[in-house]
Amino acid sequence: xxxxxxxxxxxxxxxxxxxxxxxxxxxxxxxxxxxxxxxxxxxxxxxxxxxxxxxxxxxxxxxxxxxxxxxxxxxxxxxxxxxxxxxxxxxxxxxxxxxxxxxxxxxxxxxxxxxxxxxxxxxxxxxxxxxxxxxxxxxxxxxxxxxxxxxxxxxxxxxxxxxxxxxxxxxxxxxxxxxxxxxxxxxxxxxxxxxxxxxxxxxxxxxxxxxxxxxxxxxxxxxxxxxxxxxxxxxxxxxxxxxxxxxxxxxxxxxxxxxxxxxxxxxxxxxxxxxxxxxxxxxxxxxxxxxxxxxxxxxxxxxxxxxxxxxxxxxxxxxxxxxxxxxxxxxxxxxxxxxxxxxxxxxxxxxxxxxxxxxxxxxxxxxxxxxxxxxxxxxxxxxxxxxxxxxxxxxxxxxxxxxxxxxxxxxxxxxxxxxxxxxxxxxxxxxxxxxxxxxxxxxxxxxxxx
Amino acid sequence: xxxxxxxxxxxxxxxxxxxxxxxxxxxxxxxxxxxxxxxxxxxxxxxxxxxxxxxxxxxxxxxxxxxxxxxxxxxxxxxxxxxxxxxxxxxxxxxxxxxxxxxxxxxxxxxxxxxxxxxxxxxxxxxxxxxxxxxxxxxxxxxxxxxxxxxxxxxxxxxxxxxxxxxxxxxxxxxxxxxxxxxxxxxxxxxxxxxxxxxxxxxxxxxxxxxxxxxxxxxxxxxxxxxxxxxxxxxxxxxxxxxxxxxxxxxxxxxxxxxxxxxxxxxxxxxxxxxxxxxxxxxxxxxxxxxxx
Numbered sequence: 001x002x003x004x005x006x007x008x009x010x011x012x013x014x015x016x017x018x019x020x021x022x023x024x025x026x027x028x029x030x031x032x033x034x035x036x037x038x039x040x041x042x043x044x045x046x047x048x049x050x051x052x053x054x055x056x057x058x059x060x061x062x063x064x065x066x067x068x069x070x071x072x073x074x075x076x077x078x079x080x081x082x083x084x085x086x087x088x089x090x091x092x093x094x095x096x097x098x099x100x101x102x103x104x105x106x107x108x109x110x111x112x113x114x115x116x117x118x119x120x121x122x123x124x125x126x127x128x129x130x131x132x133x134x135x136x137x138x139x140x141x142x143x144x145x146x147x148x149x150x151x152x153x154x155x156x157x158x159x160x161x162x163x164x165x166x167x168x169x170x171x172x173x174x175x176x177x178x179x180x181x182x183x184x185x186x187x188x189x190x191x192x193x194x195x196x197x198x199x200x201x202x203x204x205x206x207x208x209x210x211x212x213x214x215x216x217x218x219x220x221x222x223x224x225x226x227x228x229x230x231x232x233x234x235x236x237x238x239x240x241x242x243x244x245x246x247x248x249x250x251x252x253x254x255x256x257x258x259x260x261x262x263x264x265x266x267x268x269x270x271x272x273x274x275x276x277x278x279x280x281x282x283x284x285x286x287x288x289x290x291x292x293x294x295x296x297x298x299x300x301x302x303x304x305x306x307x308x309x310x311x312x313x314x315x316x317x318x319x320x321x322x323x324x325x326x327x328x329x330x331x332x333x334x335x336x337x338x339x340x341x342x343x344x345x346x347x348x349x350x351x352x353x354x355x356x357x358x359x360x361x362x363x364x365x366x367x368x369x370x371x372x373x374x375x376x377x378x379x380x381x382x383x384x385x386x387x388x389x390x391x392x393x394x395x396x397x398x399x400x401x402x403x404x405x406x407x408x409x410x411x412x413x414x415x416x417x418x419x420x421x422x423x424x425x426x427x428x429x430x431x432x433x434x435x436x437x438x439x440x441x442x443x444x445x446x447x448x449x450x
Numbered sequence: 451x452x453x454x455x456x457x458x459x460x461x462x463x464x465x466x467x468x469x470x471x472x473x474x475x476x477x478x479x480x481x482x483x484x485x486x487x488x489x490x491x492x493x494x495x496x497x498x499x500x501x502x503x504x505x506x507x508x509x510x511x512x513x514x515x516x517x518x519x520x521x522x523x524x525x526x527x528x529x530x531x532x533x534x535x536x537x538x539x540x541x542x543x544x545x546x547x548x549x550x551x552x553x554x555x556x557x558x559x560x561x562x563x564x565x566x567x568x569x570x571x572x573x574x575x576x577x578x579x580x581x582x583x584x585x586x587x588x589x590x591x592x593x594x595x596x597x598x599x600x601x602x603x604x605x606x607x608x609x610x611x612x613x614x615x616x617x618x619x620x621x622x623x624x625x626x627x628x629x630x631x632x633x634x635x636x637x638x639x640x641x642x643x644x645x646x647x648x649x650x651x652x653x654x655x656x657x658x659x660x661x662x663x664x665x666x667x668x669x670x671x672x673x674x675x676x677x678x679x680x681x682x683x684x685x686x687x688x689x690x691x692x693x694x695x696x697x698x699x700x701x702x703x704x705x706x707x708x709x710x711x712x713x714x715x716x717x718x719x720x721x722x723x724x725x726x727x728x729x730x731x732x733x734x735x736x737x738x739x740x741x742x743x
Contacts, residue, residue: 079692081457081662085465086611088521134551134598135605137543143610144544160610166602245546 089162092170095123101402106138106239111175111402121158122175122402128167135169142238143171145215153206155226155236176226176234177400180288183227186398190291193351195396197382197389200285202233207281208374210235211274214244218255220280222287231395244273256280258303259293263314263366266304268326275368281377282363289349311364312343319367355382458511458615461659465519474526476731481525482654483715484731485517487567487724488530489652491558495538498557499549503648508614509534509541510651511658515611516604518659523607528600529727531558536600540612555593559583567724568716617647617663617670624667624691633680642674643667646705654711655704661697668693669701 094115101109107127113120126139146157161170180199184190191199203225210217219240226234240255251272253265262279264272286294295310297303308314313333314322322328345361346352352360359382365371372380383389399405471481489510496506513534516523523533535558542549563583564573585593605612621643630636647670650657657666668691675682688698725731 076689078689078694081454081664081692083454083457083459083615085459085462086515086609089606089609133543134539134601135543137548140540140543140605144613147610147613162606166599169606243546 089160089169092123092161092163092168094161095121095172097123099404106142106237111404120175122173123161124171124173126169126171128169138239139169139171141242145238145241145243146171146173149210149213149215149238151206151209152232153202153234154209155234173236174234175402176232176236177229177403178227178398179223179236179402180225180227180233180284181221181223182401183398184222184287184291186401187291191288192387192390194387194390196285196288197387198231198392198395199227199233199288200281201378201383201389203235203284204281204374204377206233206235207277208378210241211277211374215241216244216274217241217277217280219257219260220277220284221257221260222284222293225284229397229400231390231392247271258297258300259283259295261303262368263304263307264325264368266300266307267322267328267331270326272368274373275371278363278371278374278377279368281374282360282371285360285363286349289352294348307366310344310348311361311366314366318370322367353382353385355380355385358382456615456620456664457662458658459611460662461515461518461656465522466656466660468520469517470520470522470524471517471526473520474524476525476735480731480734481517483718483724484525484530484726485514486652486654486711486715487726488513488534490567491531491561491726492534492538493648493652494561495534495554495557498560499538499542499553501542501545501547501549504616504618505541505545505547506538507616507618507648507651508545509538511614512541512604512608512612513537514656514659515608518656521607523603525731526728528603529729529731530724531562531726532596532600533604534558535597536604539597540601540604544612551594551597552590554597555585555590556583559585559589559593562726565723566721567719614658615663617667618644620663621647621667621670624671627690628671628682628687630671630675630680630682635678635680639671639674639678639680642677643670646670646673649708650701650705652712653704653708655707657701657704661701664691665693665697665701667691669698669705672698673702673705 095112096115098111098113098120101111101122103109106124108125110123110125111120112123126136129136143157143160146155150156155176156174158172158174161172162168163170207217207220217235217238217240219237220235224235224237226236228234245251251270253268253270253272256262256265256276260280260283262272262276265276283294295303295306297306315333316323343361345364346357349357349360359372359377359380362370362372363377469481472478492510492513493506496503496509516528516533516537517525535554539549539551539554560583563579622640625631625636625640625643630639633639647666650666650670668688672682672688686695688695693701723730725734
């Protein structure tokens with residue numbers, strides 16, 4: 001008896017079909033080969049013919065000389081530059097909003113999904129105040145800078161959408177689970193030294209990239225720094241950022257959130273530079289170590305006094321330009337020597353290594369010229385000594401508030417702790433069966449979906 | 451991926467084949483005339499606003515990008531003047547030289563008051579007709595709102611691609627690389643090269659929308675060296691700057707052809723004004739269709 005799998009008729013048909021297919025392929029291949037040969041022939045002929053285009057102008061003897069040499073040489077590889085094209089903004093209806101994340105001065109941020117691809121993104125709706133200056137300059141700058149600043153540690157801008165109403169403009173950006181501020185608030189312990197290094201290394205890499213591209217961020221702070229579930233850090237919110245303008249153009253001093261604002265800004269400097277980002281970077285460094293912002297001033301005056309308490313007092317020697325700053329004249333610095341002038345940084349971070357303390361103190365130098373550049377920080381020995389930066393894949397994960405994830409409720413109680421042993425002796429078990437008699441019978445089995 | 455700091459987004463073939471204006475029945479030659487007059491207007495406004503050429507050039511490229519492609523702006527919906535003003539306004543916003551809506555409105559109103567598009571430069575000295583370009587409060591408010599609305603439309607039509615990389619700095623770098631500055635007439639050479647780059651901005655062939663800055667700079671140097679009579683290396687030096695012979699040839703011809711185009715435009719419009727608003731365009735189309743009947 002033939003196997004019940006063997007269906008000779010169908011097999012034969014299949015074999016025939018396969019054979020036909022093969023033949024068809026062979027024929028196509030042959031035809032393609034012929035076509036290629038013909039094309040090559042044509043190209044050869046074209047090459048042999050004196051080309052009209054080659055001659056740029058009559059009497060161009062250089063070109064005539066150069067032409068034959070080119071024939072001999074193989075085609076040279078010239079660099080091609082690509083920067084895409086442009087197309088009108090897509091409509092917001094291509095995305096569905098999942099949940100609201102936060103609202104800031106710049107606009108509303110929410111988590112959304114692209115309907116066609118299912119990709120989860122962050123949408124940032126621009127707050128429009130058309131009456132004043134038309135499209136908000138800050139948003140325009142943010143878009144322009146994000147289009148240029150593509151870096152693994154800078155949040156990427158996918159596209160810009162327009163809505164049904166003319167003044168609706170939405171930025172589509174990659175969704176990143178956490179921001180460092182919210183994350184730290186929920187963490188029971190500060191980051192480990194190795195984790196701080198991983199974060200700072202990524203952060204300073206991005207800052208160095210920005211500065212080398214002549215971009216000032218001007219609002220570095222933990223709530224603007226995002227962290228993915230894979231330990232990948234990304235700088236966000238370029239609403240304050242701008243290109244470093246030509247020299248002598250006055251800049252606004254009203255930048256950077258107060259707790260991260262450099263002393264020269266508080267003192268009214270008008271021609272500041274990349275150093276203000278390095279000060280903010282120093283503040284973030286301290287914040288990651290101690291789990292809370294290190295300079296929480298109530299106002300500008302308080303902020304400056306906190307800075308002097310932490311970093312010491314400025315002197316003509318340590319900061320020669322200091323007294324020439326607009327707001328410094330009203331300041332009466334006591335002629336103090338010794339401990340108060342020296343600063344408290346080493347004492348405030350006792351667990352930091354010498355290299356770490358040296359880096360933090362230099363970042364929090366009152367004189368902007370004494371602060372290291374981002375490039376110098378990247379190569380600082382702090383990142384090379386033990387403990388080494390923790391690999392990103394080893395980074396702990398956390399439930400994402402923006403993604404509306406909750407800390408998983410513990411399925412089982414904790415293991416007993418040492419010293420809790422007394423519990424077993426004096427536990428009253430009498431209540432276990434006490435209510436048994438009162439229980440109603442006949443309710444039966446119930447499966448409830450909760 | 452980091453976009454090359456030397457590259458611009460370019461118009462696609464589909465965008466070059468069709469335009470919003472032509473879809474709306476505006477003849478291609480009229481579209482070319484208006485686009486050229488609009489680019490020229492942007493240049494003039496930029497000079498009156500005392501802006502550096504770098505900012506003006508960006509505004510012109512933004513203006514040119516707006517009209518390209520079937521999804522681009524149409525002259526039947528937007529006047530060239532309002533788009534020029536909006537391109538200028540948003541470009542200055544991103545630059546280190548922001549200009550107030552008031553300045554923009556004033557300058558464009560003044561330029562609009564000139565009796566013809568291709569005016570003799572001497573007539574610009576005439577200040578007796580000051581009330582022709584006086585902007586009343588009501589007009590200012592209306593123009594300002596128009597400026598803001600057009601700005602939005604330009605941004606959305608371009609998908610916010612309003613940044614432009616320019617060839618000017620590259621041009622100087624290339625001249626240095628060619629060791630041209632050791633020549634006694636190097637200044638003349640550089641000036642001619644810059645002049646060609648400025649001319650190319652106005653080209654009806656949209657050279658800044660179809661070619662990358664390195665090629666534009668190379669072609670300008672090639673042309674300038676021929677004109678000034680400075681001998682450049684007798685090898686294919688343009689390949690060092692990533693431009694092949696074919697592209698170089700195309701750009702050289704493109705840059706040279708602008709002069710003829712301008713002469714034709716001047717002859718075509720003589721003492722008339724090129725229609726720079728939707729209403730003016732409609733009127734012009736009306737009279738031309740009456741004329742053919």
